[in-house]
Amino acid sequence: MTPRNFVRFSEQLKGGKMALIKWSDKYSVHIQKIDEQHKHFINLINKLYQVVVEESTQSSVGKILDELFDYTNYHFKTEEELFKTHNYPGFEIHKQQHEAFIKLVLELKEDFSKGRVTITLKILAFMNEWLINHILNSDQKYASYLNSKGVS
Ligand SMILES: [Fe+2]
Numbered sequence: 001m002t003p004r005n006f007v008r009f010s011e012q013l014k015g016g017k018m019a020l021i022k023w024s025d026k027y028s029v030h031i032q033k034i035d036e037q038h039k040h041f042i043n044l045i046n047k048l049y050q051v052v053v054e055e056s057t058q059s060s061v062g063k064i065l066d067e068l069f070d071y072t073n074y075h076f077k078t079e080e081e082l083f084k085t086h087n088y089p090g091f092e093i094h095k096q097q098h099e100a101f102i103k104l105v106l107e108l109k110e111d112f113s114k115g116r117v118t119i120t121l122k123i124l125a126f127m128n129e130w131l132i133n134h135i136l137n138s139d140q141k142y143a144s145y146l147n148s149k150g151v152s
Protein backbone atom coordinates (compact mmCIF):
# COMPACT_ATOMS: atom_id res chain seq x y z
CA MET A 1 0.00 0.00 0.00
CA THR A 2 1.36 3.41 -0.88
CA PRO A 3 1.50 5.83 2.01
CA ARG A 4 0.95 8.94 -0.04
CA ASN A 5 -2.74 8.83 -0.90
CA PHE A 6 -3.36 12.32 0.35
CA VAL A 7 -0.70 13.66 -1.98
CA ARG A 8 -2.01 11.54 -4.85
CA PHE A 9 -5.62 12.70 -4.34
CA SER A 10 -4.58 16.30 -4.01
CA GLU A 11 -2.75 16.14 -7.31
CA GLN A 12 -5.99 15.20 -9.03
CA LEU A 13 -7.52 18.53 -8.05
CA LYS A 14 -8.14 20.86 -10.95
CA GLY A 15 -7.26 24.28 -9.55
CA GLY A 16 -5.24 23.33 -6.55
CA LYS A 17 -5.34 26.82 -5.12
CA MET A 18 -7.06 27.66 -1.93
CA ALA A 19 -7.83 30.61 0.22
CA LEU A 20 -8.78 30.76 3.85
CA ILE A 21 -12.14 29.15 4.51
CA LYS A 22 -14.78 31.39 6.00
CA TRP A 23 -17.54 30.06 8.18
CA SER A 24 -20.94 30.44 6.62
CA ASP A 25 -24.39 29.76 8.07
CA LYS A 26 -25.02 27.29 5.31
CA TYR A 27 -22.56 24.97 7.11
CA SER A 28 -24.62 24.99 10.29
CA VAL A 29 -26.03 21.66 11.46
CA HIS A 30 -28.10 23.50 14.08
CA ILE A 31 -26.38 21.67 16.90
CA GLN A 32 -24.38 24.18 18.88
CA LYS A 33 -21.57 21.91 20.04
CA ILE A 34 -20.98 20.59 16.51
CA ASP A 35 -21.06 24.03 14.90
CA GLU A 36 -18.43 25.17 17.42
CA GLN A 37 -16.27 22.17 16.57
CA HIS A 38 -16.62 22.74 12.82
CA LYS A 39 -15.56 26.36 13.32
CA HIS A 40 -12.51 25.21 15.26
CA PHE A 41 -11.73 22.64 12.57
CA ILE A 42 -11.87 25.36 9.90
CA ASN A 43 -9.64 27.57 12.04
CA LEU A 44 -7.04 24.83 12.28
CA ILE A 45 -6.95 24.33 8.51
CA ASN A 46 -6.65 28.11 8.10
CA LYS A 47 -3.82 28.13 10.63
CA LEU A 48 -2.03 25.40 8.70
CA TYR A 49 -2.56 27.36 5.49
CA GLN A 50 -1.04 30.44 7.10
CA VAL A 51 2.12 28.74 8.33
CA VAL A 52 2.58 27.07 4.96
CA VAL A 53 2.15 30.33 3.04
CA GLU A 54 4.49 32.14 5.43
CA GLU A 55 7.03 29.36 4.93
CA SER A 56 7.30 28.85 8.67
CA THR A 57 9.60 26.27 10.17
CA GLN A 58 8.91 22.58 9.66
CA SER A 59 8.31 22.22 13.37
CA SER A 60 5.52 24.81 13.45
CA VAL A 61 3.87 23.14 10.46
CA GLY A 62 4.28 19.78 12.20
CA LYS A 63 2.73 21.06 15.41
CA ILE A 64 -0.43 22.25 13.67
CA LEU A 65 -0.62 19.05 11.68
CA ASP A 66 -0.53 17.07 14.95
CA GLU A 67 -3.16 19.36 16.44
CA LEU A 68 -5.32 18.91 13.35
CA PHE A 69 -5.01 15.14 13.53
CA ASP A 70 -5.97 15.06 17.22
CA TYR A 71 -8.87 17.41 16.68
CA THR A 72 -10.15 15.42 13.71
CA ASN A 73 -10.27 12.32 15.93
CA TYR A 74 -11.98 14.22 18.71
CA HIS A 75 -14.58 15.79 16.44
CA PHE A 76 -15.43 12.58 14.61
CA LYS A 77 -15.84 10.79 17.95
CA THR A 78 -18.25 13.48 19.13
CA GLU A 79 -20.40 12.97 16.04
CA GLU A 80 -20.26 9.18 16.28
CA GLU A 81 -21.31 9.28 19.96
CA LEU A 82 -24.35 11.32 18.98
CA PHE A 83 -25.19 8.84 16.22
CA LYS A 84 -25.03 5.95 18.68
CA THR A 85 -27.10 7.70 21.31
CA HIS A 86 -29.84 8.52 18.80
CA ASN A 87 -29.64 5.40 16.62
CA TYR A 88 -28.81 7.33 13.48
CA PRO A 89 -29.42 4.95 10.55
CA GLY A 90 -26.56 6.41 8.49
CA PHE A 91 -24.02 5.65 11.23
CA GLU A 92 -21.91 3.01 9.44
CA ILE A 93 -21.50 4.87 6.13
CA HIS A 94 -20.69 8.10 7.92
CA LYS A 95 -18.18 6.38 10.19
CA GLN A 96 -16.45 4.86 7.16
CA GLN A 97 -16.00 8.33 5.67
CA HIS A 98 -14.48 9.53 8.93
CA GLU A 99 -12.13 6.57 9.07
CA ALA A 100 -10.96 7.10 5.49
CA PHE A 101 -10.12 10.73 6.20
CA ILE A 102 -8.37 9.93 9.50
CA LYS A 103 -6.25 7.40 7.66
CA LEU A 104 -5.22 9.98 5.07
CA VAL A 105 -4.33 12.60 7.67
CA LEU A 106 -2.38 10.04 9.67
CA GLU A 107 -0.37 9.05 6.60
CA LEU A 108 0.26 12.67 5.80
CA LYS A 109 1.37 13.40 9.36
CA GLU A 110 3.73 10.43 9.36
CA ASP A 111 5.16 11.20 5.94
CA PHE A 112 5.67 14.80 6.96
CA SER A 113 7.43 13.92 10.19
CA LYS A 114 9.77 11.61 8.28
CA GLY A 115 10.52 14.39 5.81
CA ARG A 116 8.93 12.48 2.93
CA VAL A 117 6.45 15.21 1.96
CA THR A 118 6.03 18.92 2.29
CA ILE A 119 2.61 20.43 2.86
CA THR A 120 1.63 22.07 -0.40
CA LEU A 121 -1.28 24.33 -1.24
CA LYS A 122 -2.73 21.45 -3.22
CA ILE A 123 -2.76 19.24 -0.16
CA LEU A 124 -4.44 22.02 1.80
CA ALA A 125 -6.96 22.55 -0.99
CA PHE A 126 -7.81 18.87 -0.92
CA MET A 127 -8.26 18.91 2.86
CA ASN A 128 -10.36 22.01 2.57
CA GLU A 129 -12.54 20.55 -0.11
CA TRP A 130 -13.00 17.29 1.78
CA LEU A 131 -14.09 19.08 4.94
CA ILE A 132 -16.52 21.45 3.24
CA ASN A 133 -18.06 18.66 1.15
CA HIS A 134 -18.38 16.47 4.20
CA ILE A 135 -20.08 19.19 6.23
CA LEU A 136 -22.40 20.18 3.39
CA ASN A 137 -23.40 16.64 2.44
CA SER A 138 -22.86 13.94 5.06
CA ASP A 139 -23.08 16.15 8.14
CA GLN A 140 -26.18 17.88 6.81
CA LYS A 141 -27.82 14.47 6.44
CA TYR A 142 -27.48 13.64 10.13
CA ALA A 143 -28.42 17.21 11.03
CA SER A 144 -32.02 16.87 9.94
CA TYR A 145 -32.29 13.46 11.64
CA LEU A 146 -30.80 14.64 14.95
CA ASN A 147 -32.70 17.92 14.86
CA SER A 148 -35.92 15.92 14.51
CA LYS A 149 -34.87 14.01 17.67
CA GLY A 150 -34.61 17.30 19.51
CA VAL A 151 -30.80 17.63 19.44
CA SER A 152 -29.78 21.26 19.11
FE1 LIG B 1 -18.37 17.06 11.19
Ligand SMILES: [Fe+2]
Nearest residue numbers: 079134138139
Ligand atom coordinates in the same frame (compact mmCIF):
# COMPACT_ATOMS: atom_id res chain seq x y z
FE1 LIG C 1 -18.91 13.87 9.99
